[in-house]
Amino acid sequence: MAASTRTLGAGACGGKRRRDVWSRASEDPAQSYKITILNSPAINAFALPGGYLYVTRGLLALANDTSELAAVLAHEMAHVTSNHAIPASAAGRSA
Structure with missing residues (x-):
């Protein structure tokens, strides 16, 4: 399956830098996000x-x-903030 990275246009973010918008929306403003389509x-x-x-x-x-x-x-984003993937990956390693 091929993956291509697209970014949301500045218009979708009110003209602000995308990283600022996504980080401010998160419970953890220090967390950055990369969105891949x-x-x-x-x-x-x-x-x-x-x-x-x-x-x-x-x-x-x-x-x-x-x-x-x-x-x-x-x-x-809530999954990232809550670290939901970490227990699942740890369970996969122990199986």
Whole structure:
């Protein structure tokens, strides 16, 4: 599956630097985020430790407007903030 990185335009962020907008929206302002759009028709989004957020083209096509996409990104940011992927990766290593 090929992945391509796209950034949200400054217009979507009110003309402000994207890092500032995403960091201010997070419970941890020191955390930076990198959003990658995966070239896949599957409807999915997921997050990895370190602020890496992934959204598929299929999910983007399903979203009715930017507020729905923002809700998905906020949900994934919460996973990063809560370190949800760390116990799952530790369980995978011990299996």
